Amino acid sequence: MKAVLLLEDGTVFEGRGFGAKGCTCGEVVFNTSMTGYQEILTDPSYHEQIITMTYPLIGNVGTNPDDWESRKVFAAGFVVKENCPYPSNWRNQQTLDAYLKANNVVGIEGIDTRRLVRHIRTQGAMRGILSSSELGIKKLAATLQEYPGLVGRDIVKDVTVAKPYEWTEGVLDVLTNTQDVPAPKYKVVAIDYGMKRNILRLLVSHGCEVVAVPAKASAKEILAHKPDGVFLSNGPGDPAAVTYAVETVKALLGKVPIFGICLGHQILSLALGGATYKLKFGHRGANHPVKNLRTGKIEITSQNHGFCVDLDSFKGKDVELTHLNLNDNTCEGIRSDKLGAFAVQYHPEASPGPHDARYLFTDFTALMAR
Numbered sequence: 001m002k003a004v005l006l007l008e009d010g011t012v013f014e015g016r017g018f019g020a021k022g023c024t025c026g027e028v029v030f031n032t033s034m035t036g037y038q039e040i041l042t043d044p045s046y047h048e049q050i051i052t053m054t055y056p057l058i059g060n061v062g063t064n065p066d067d068w069e070s071r072k073v074f075a076a077g078f079v080v081k082e083n084c085p086y087p088s089n090w091r092n093q094q095t096l097d098a099y100l101k102a103n104n105v106v107g108i109e110g111i112d113t114r115r116l117v118r119h120i121r122t123q124g125a126m127r128g129i130l131s132s133s134e135l136g137i138k139k140l141a142a143t144l145q146e147y148p149g150l151v152g153r154d155i156v157k158d159v160t161v162a163k164p165y166e167w168t169e170g171v172l173d174v175l176t177n178t179q180d181v182p183a184p185k186y187k188v189v190a191i192d193y194g195m196k197r198n199i200l201r202l203l204v205s206h207g208c209e210v211v212a213v214p215a216k217a218s219a220k221e222i223l224a225h226k227p228d229g230v231f232l233s234n235g236p237g238d239p240a241a242v243t244y245a246v247e248t249v250k251a252l253l254g255k256v257p258i259f260g261i262c263l264g265h266q267i268l269s270l271a272l273g274g275a276t277y278k279l280k281f282g283h284r285g286a287n288h289p290v291k292n293l294r295t296g297k298i299e300i301t302s303q304n305h306g307f308c309v310d311l312d313s314f315k316g317k318d319v320e321l322t323h324l325n326l327n328d329n330t331c332e333g334i335r336s337d338k339l340g341a342f343a344v345q346y347h348p349e350a351s352p353g354p355h356d357a358r359y360l361f362t363d364f365t366a367l368m369a370r
């Protein structure tokens with residue numbers, strides 16, 4: 001079936017539809033990872049985003065019941081050069097096409113993804129509409145006009161959970177189908193702004209007993225759990241719009257150790273008096289070099305963010321820059337020793353990506369132990 005991707009600046013890409021037949025709007029972004037498309041599709045941080053994969057062959061390992069990073073496919077749409085209809089992998093249970101159909105996600109293949117990515121890199125991430133149902137450009141343009149984009153909107157409320165839940169699974173070894181679940185030593189409350197499951201699995205495998213709470217949980221409700229530590233999760237959209245989350249973290253600072261990832265890093269930074277801004281096209285991939293300024297070591301990291309913390313916004317404040325992105329010298333980690341809080345912009349839980357930064361989970365348990 002024919003499909004079309006129309007960008008807000010009028011650029012049109014025509015291709016073949018796969019997955020669900022339908023029409024969807026979102027911010028068009030790209031991810032350079034060669035692997036992990038199922039984890040990427042189910043990362044709630046991609047809510048209201050149409051993901052373009054730069055690696056040309058996608059779907060070659062099919063999909064499976066284990067590699068979900070959340071309860072659903074949150075990506076608004078999927079753009080690939082070539083969707084592989086004949087996956088080959090011992091874990092495969094469903095082709096990517098059938099998986100997207102089953103989860104009502106629109107896909108397009110056969111477009112020049114290199115041209116699309118170069119366009120986004122030069123013009124910046126922008127709103128787009130992807131459709132394999134309505135194909136009339138005029139009608140699609142009118143529909144796209146209605147879509148407001150991400151800036152200034154709290155969309156964490158669309159992906160968070162309604163009530164608290166416990167998580168007991170550890171990191172899964174797919175070869176032996178066993179999990180690493182040591183006896184819990186620390187009680188952690190994780191605020192779920194759209195949390196990836198591998199963060200939860202790693203907290204459990206590092207000896208944490210985890211209860212996840214909705215994004216709007218108050219500091220009082222969180223402290224009532226008597227946690228040894230609080231975790232601030234990843235999540236979609238503009239951090240500055242999630243004002244209730246910033247207020248809650250302000251009320252927690254200094255009362256309990258805090259560790260944050262991605263959106264959690266941005267919310268902690270805002271609570272510490274910092275500021276955030278929108279990057280031109282964001283960082284999304286699995287090979288982004290980050291320098292740990294304390295150890296001097298370079299970590300190859302998994303990344304997925306379109307907003308960033310302004311390095312200069314902490315001038316005169318007792319906040320240490322701990323990690324720096326070596327591609328563009330942007331902030332990738334901060335810490336306040338005085339307040340017992342630290343966070344990174346990138347994804348140490350990988351899923352997908354390298355495991356270089358897993359030590360941060362040990363840093364968190366060491367902080368709680370102190």
Ligand SMILES: NC(=O)CC[C@H](N)C(=O)O
Binds near residue numbers: 234237261262263
């Ligand atoms: N993965 C995330 O938590 C993303 C954080 C935020 N939504 C951003 O795009 O920068």
